[in-house]
Amino acid sequence: MQAHEQILKDVNAFCEKLRPTEDVCYLEHRYNDQIIPLASEFDILGLPVPEEFGGRGASNRTYVRAIERIGMEGSGVRSVFSVHSSLAQKTLVRFGTDAQKEKYLRPSAKGKVIFAFALTEPDAGSNPQEMKTTFKEDGGSYLLNGTKYLITNAGIADAAIVFAKAAGGAMSAFLVDMKTEGIEKEDLVSKMGTPTTNTGMFELASCRIPKENLVGKEGAGWEIAKQALVDGRMSVAAGCVGSIRDCLAEAVAYSKERTQYGKPIAKHQLIQEHIAAIKLHLDSSKMMVRRATAFREKWDQSPSDRELLSKADLAVAEAKLFCANAACDAADRAVQVLGGRGWSYLYRPGRHLVDNRVCRIYEGADEILKLKIASGVLGESYRAFS
Ligand SMILES: Cc1cc2nc3c(=O)[nH]c(=O)nc-3n(C[C@H](O)[C@H](O)[C@H](O)COP(=O)(O)OP(=O)(O)OC[C@H]3O[C@@H](n4cnc5c(N)ncnc54)[C@H](O)[C@@H]3O)c2cc1C
Known part of the structure; x- marks a missing residue:
């Protein structure tokens, strides 16, 4: 095989x-x-x-x-x-x-x-450059101070890639052992969806990190984060394709089984409109992901080529924005097909509806990706942010 x-x-x-x-x-x-x-x-x-x-x-x-x-x-x-x-x-x-x-x-x-990947902070979300976590050299190692917020896996991770800035300087990335003295974690218990996975925050109070745990060069953190987000966004887009596929399967199965007005609801034309819309979401999202993957592969063949990186970055941003919105609408429609039963966590469409919503927020909120795509069309001088 x-x-x-x-x-x-x-x-x-x-x-x-x-x-x-x-x-x-x-x-x-x-x-x-x-x-x-x-x-x-x-x-x-x-x-x-x-x-x-x-x-x-x-x-x-x-x-x-x-x-x-x-x-x-x-x-x-x-x-x-x-x-x-x-x-x-x-x-x-x-x-x-x-x-x-x-x-x-x-x-x-x-x-x-x-692993966890800790970029976001209470005062630095869409713009990680505004982060307050700092690092400084101290006796042959680095000392990290700050707070990382809304971090997936924070409570279960053994190690995290943590981003921090030198006082008044550029961002760097560090491999941080989560058992390091000075780390205090707290789970985010009040989140809306995704209850079966861990999201949390952690504080770093004079955390001593060995010099050899610097990832890449000192000051290269922002470049490392941006490249990581290309792959992170690609995975969000791909995950949304799967979610849409599941919504379609659930809606089709239920609509063939449930009868109202003497026939399966799948024979009612307005239910068919939902099925058709979810199918279009599935096919178009798959195409966006396939296209982004092709750009991603070209960049892989020539990792130092900035133009290929930029093309992959844009194609992935488009796919992530498109698929996340499609997945939210697909889940909403699947819930509608299931009627009152859809409004329950007993059925997966309801869970997808709540859980997919965050795909429009993390790894680049809709607005940020729209600005990125627009400046890709308009040109660098129209870039709304760095
Ligand atoms: C469940 C969950 C898991 C997460 N996991 C991780 C993780 O593992 N690691 C990590 O580092 N982060 C993680 N995050 C954080 C996530 O990436 C951020 O929430 C996201 O980047 C948005 O930042 P923010 O929440 O601070 O919103 P803000 O940046 O405060 O934005 C609020 C609103 O303003 C809009 N906005 C901001 N700037 C502009 C602008 N210039 N123009 C127009 N609109 C703008 C945004 O689009 C958004 O709608 C996670 C978040 C959640 C909810």
């Missing part, structure tokens, strides 16, 4: 085995502690990590297909992979030293190290 097919088979087996526990945890609004052990069991926690570092070496294409499948289980489960693999592992593959790859990347591919 081809590696590509085996990866997709393993991802599918993981999703099928996870679903019963996910159903229960969602209803009880609690963290699903089976996600990581099951993902380890099926060896899917290092999908994009090269085989030489213990991963599965998935191509961009295969990885995107895997994330689409995981997205069917919900944006919450998918976000664990978006952060651990798309944002963190891919960043280490690109910028990590050999020693960092041995110490963090290799165990992460087997689920022995789970």
